[in-house]
Amino acid sequence: MAGNYLVRLLLEQMIDSANSAYLGILERWVYEGLIDDPHDEFxxxxxxxxxxxxxxxxxxxxxxxxxxxxxxxxxxxxxx
Structure with missing residues (x-):
């Protein structure tokens, strides 16, 4: 928990944003059988x-x- 609080907060927000996008793709594939992957990252x-x-x-x-x-x-x- 040591380090710059603002940097840690920024990194946490970036990780949350990336996770939310990826999990959205995963959820649509599992529940609907659709792959919505505009950047070909899945x-x-x-x-x-x-x-x-x-x-x-x-x-x-x-x-x-x-x-x-x-x-x-x-x-x-x-x-x-």
Whole structure:
């Protein structure tokens, strides 16, 4: 808690603003299946050619598995 109070306050406001924007994108994707990412910063890629109407069975699971994927430049987990 040491340091310049005004600098800390500014940094907290910047972090809150960034979090709110990112969480807004995440929330729309999870609850509505929409990716509204004007700056291409979200970690999920969308296959827009796949429409939910084209899936004849098991819509929910098929849609999530086939329409969305991690972007290629996202690092994977390296565990051991």
């Amino acid at each position: 970690f999920i890629a969308e296959n827009k050619s796949l429409q939910k109407e084209s899936l004849t069975q098991d819509y929910d699971a098929m849609c999530w598995r086939q329409r969305y994927s991690l972007k290629d430049d996202i690092p994977g987990w390296v565990g051991g």
